[in-house]
Amino acid sequence: MKKLILAAAALALTAGMGMAQTIRMGTEGAYPPYNFINDAGEVDGFERELGDELCKRAKLDCTWVTNDWDSIIPNLVSGNYDTIMAGMSITPEREQVIAFSQNYTPPADSAYAALSADADIEAGVIAAQTGTIQAAHVAETGATLLEFATGDETIAAVKNGEADAVFADKDFLAPSVAESNGELVWAGEAVALGGGIGIGMRQSDTDLKKTFDTAIQSMKDDGSLNEMIVKWFGEDAKVFE
Amino acid sequence: MFAQCADPKALEGLSWLMCYLTSGKHLLFYASFGTVLLLLAVTAPLALLFGFGGAMASRSRIAPLRWFGKIYTAMVRGVPDIIFFLFVPIALDQGIEFLRSRALCDNPVSPWQGNEFNVCAAAKMPLSTSPEWVHEGYGFTLAVVAFSVVFGAFAANVLYGAMNAVPRAQLETAEAYGMSQRQVNRRVLIPQMWTYALPGLSNLWMILIKATPLLFLLGIQDIVYWARDLGGAKTQAFSYPHPDWRLYYFLAILVFYLLMTWVSERVLARLTRRLSAGQATMGGEALRQAGPA
Numbered sequence: 001m002k003k004l005i006l007a008a009a010a011l012a013l014t015a016g017m018g019m020a021q022t023i024r025m026g027t028e029g030a031y032p033p034y035n036f037i038n039d040a041g042e043v044d045g046f047e048r049e050l051g052d053e054l055c056k057r058a059k060l061d062c063t064w065v066t067n068d069w070d071s072i073i074p075n076l077v078s079g080n081y082d083t084i085m086a087g088m089s090i091t092p093e094r095e096q097v098i099a100f101s102q103n104y105t106p107p108a109d110s111a112y113a114a115l116s117a118d119a120d121i122e123a124g125v126i127a128a129q130t131g132t133i134q135a136a137h138v139a140e141t142g143a144t145l146l147e148f149a150t151g152d153e154t155i156a157a158v159k160n161g162e163a164d165a166v167f168a169d170k171d172f173l174a175p176s177v178a179e180s181n182g183e184l185v186w187a188g189e190a191v192a193l194g195g196g197i198g199i200g201m202r203q204s205d206t207d208l209k210k211t212f213d214t215a216i217q218s219m220k221d222d223g224s225l226n227e228m229i230v231k232w233f234g235e236d237a238k239v240f241e
Numbered sequence: 242m243f244a245q246c247a248d249p250k251a252l253e254g255l256s257w258l259m260c261y262l263t264s265g266k267h268l269l270f271y272a273s274f275g276t277v278l279l280l281l282a283v284t285a286p287l288a289l290l291f292g293f294g295g296a297m298a299s300r301s302r303i304a305p306l307r308w309f310g311k312i313y314t315a316m317v318r319g320v321p322d323i324i325f326f327l328f329v330p331i332a333l334d335q336g337i338e339f340l341r342s343r344a345l346c347d348n349p350v351s352p353w354q355g356n357e358f359n360v361c362a363a364a365k366m367p368l369s370t371s372p373e374w375v376h377e378g379y380g381f382t383l384a385v386v387a388f389s390v391v392f393g394a395f396a397a398n399v400l401y402g403a404m405n406a407v408p409r410a411q412l413e414t415a416e417a418y419g420m421s422q423r424q425v426n427r428r429v430l431i432p433q434m435w436t437y438a439l440p441g442l443s444n445l446w447m448i449l450i451k452a453t454p455l456l457f458l459l460g461i462q463d464i465v466y467w468a469r470d471l472g473g474a475k476t477q478a479f480s481y482p483h484p485d486w487r488l489y490y491f492l493a494i495l496v497f498y499l500l501m502t503w504v505s506e507r508v509l510a511r512l513t514r515r516l517s518a519g520q521a522t523m524g525g526e527a528l529r530q531a532g533p534a
Contacts, residue, residue, distance in 0.1 A: 021362075022369040030470065032478045037470060039249075039480040040265035063373065067460060075460075078331070078358040079338075079365065097356060152473035156485050159474075175476035202357050 022061045023208070025051050026081035029066035030150045031172055033232050034087035034197075037066070046232035047085040050104060053224070054199075054215040070130060070149060073097060076200060082208065083201055087169060089133050089194030099203045101212040103196030104219075105229060106238045110134050113173045114158060114165035114187040121188045124164030127154040133193045134167045159183070171233045249480040261481045270467035274497065276381070277453045277464055284388045284449065289442075291393025296400035310397065317394030326455050329387035330380075337366050377461075384459045392449055399441030404430060406437040408521060436516040436524070443509040450501050468494050 027035040029043055038044035043064040055062035065081045076084055076098060089107075090100045110133070112121045123142050128135040130147040138145045146163050148154045155176050157163040165187050166173065177184045199212050219225040226239040246252070246260035261267070298310025317325065335358055342349045342364040352360045362368070367375045407430055415429045456463040472487030517524035 024369055030473070032476060036478065037266060041269045042265075045478075061370075065373075065376070066462075071460070077356050078335070079360065082369070150469070150473070155474065156487070159485065175478060176474065179476055179482070202359070204354065204357055204359055 022063065023055065023083060024081035025055075025062050025064050026067050026072060026076060026084050026086070027051075027064060028069045028072060028086040028150075030069070030152060031087050033175065034169075034172065035085065046228065047087070049232075050219075050225070050228055051083075051085050053219065053228075054212060057215040057218055058211045060211070068149065069132075073200070077202055079202075082205065083199050083212070085199055087172070087197055088200050090196060090198045091133055091194055093136075094200070097203075098200045099205070099209055100198035100200055101209055102216055103198045104216050104225060105197045106240055107192055107194055107196045108238055109170040109190035110137070110167060110193045111170040111173055111190040112165045112167050112187040113155070113177050113184050115161075115183065115185070117185050117187050119165045119187045121165050121167075125162075127157040127163035127166045128168065129154055132168070134169070137191065137193055138167050155184075171237060174234070257481075261483075264481060266467070266471060269462070270464070270471055273462060273464045273467050276461070277456070280381070280385060280388065280453055280456065281450065283385050284392065285446065287385065287389040288392035288396050288445075288449070291389050292396025292398075292400050295393060295397025296404060299397065299401050300404060314394045314397045314401070317391055318398065322391055322452065323455070323458065325391050326384075326387050326458060329390060330383035330459055333383055333386060334366065338364055341366055380459065380461055384456055384461055387459070388449070388452070388455075392445060395445050395448075396442065399445065400434065400438050402441070403434040403438035407433045433520070436513075436520050436522060439509070439513055439516055443505075443513075446505060446509070447502055450505065451498065464494055464497070 027043055027047060029035055029037045031045075033045050035043060035045040035047045043066065048064065051062060051064070067075050067080070069086065072084055072086060072088075073094070075081065084098070088094070090103055094100070112119070112126070114121070121141075121143060124144070125146050126138045126141075126143040127146045127148060128138050129151050130149055135145060135147055146157060148157060151168055151172055154163070154166045154168060155173070158166045170190055173184075177186065199216075201209050201212070216225070219228075220240055229237050229239050245256065246263070249257065249260055252260055295310050295313050298306045299314065301307045301310065335352070338358075338360045339352055342352055342360040345363045346361040349361075352358050367379050411429055411433060412425055415425045420428065454463065454465045457465040468490035469487065472485070472490035474485045475482045513524065514528070518528055519525060
């Protein structure tokens, strides 16, 4: 019996190798509506739907893995998974460490949300998620940067008065602002940061990069990418021309 | 889970709460308590084994073995736990994948290239094609090893001290009866050392319970991970939107840990009593004076 199980397992393993390449898609799972764990305990969101569609077009077999934002790049380069789709904007600093596919969202606005519209975003305390382009931006302004491990905690920090405002992707903050019954409001001007969001990959995975570039291009060409952006981020979201 | 939970946004009050608390994500949260208990159940005996080996090695008459025991306890005890928890799983993982790449890749090159660690697909541990539970089990195993190595070193020191605390007269008497060194160890030293070791070991057990949230640090989805995720404010993108409830979730974890340590203390107190019986210690003396139970 034991041998039978072993033989079956070995067969299953070797059979698996013959199939399409398995790509492990890394995401944070804590940045709705980009990516989050839904109530069934599965990865969900814009990037889940987009990633699955890209894998389908590229004929790849994809599975989703979550990883803390903090260590999402180190664990990619050490091979725990093969891609990052976690609302990660393309920046020159990150490009020194990992490779990016072409962007799958246009460069998007980052915005301040606070308890009042006249919150001090110039010199006050601004909450941002560690290691994001927004955190880097706040560090360059005169404001005091207060970093948190997750985006959710940055919003909580504003609500309980720890920070004067939170600075994050506008599309991430928008649902929280809209549903706060006026408690949270936009403050200051939106700022355009980064070169859009791309799929992060190891620099040595050049074939995979080409595959995803082609798949993204095909979705841009037939307009399905824009449809998906509007579906998840609303009519006002920036789409590709 | 239940039929009436199909449309959560239409629910209110108690039925909403019932459905909320039985959502798939909550079931994962409840299961993660099992993960913590499993970690304790596997790590405690393994650490004790490591500790026993370390203590025996430290007492060995063979010099290299003695050095190994001493270095193990001194080194692990001298490094902050968190550093070790971060170091051991990565080192083990890369070590295993390196060895596998030598054996399984067609033309193995050094996996350390620039800032990347790359092995061919066949040498990945676990394979990319493996189901998710294999990946989780592998991560959990690495965590168990890290915990066992660290707590084993502390246990080794406790047991080493306990072995030295067994009165010399007891061992001498055994030797006078003509027992070999091995027999003295097995029949007199080891049975008697537990009473001396127990205070130290019970301390370690409590610290081990309280160290389990470090699993979160290793990327394992333990109770802290789920409490933080579930507690965060949820927008309408989720089936069960709610404000920031982290306080309640962390409170539940707090109660869980208090309960764990409370039960442990009671069990350990009983064990101490049992082991003290008939011993030439103050605890044993107190039991003797209280008269036969």
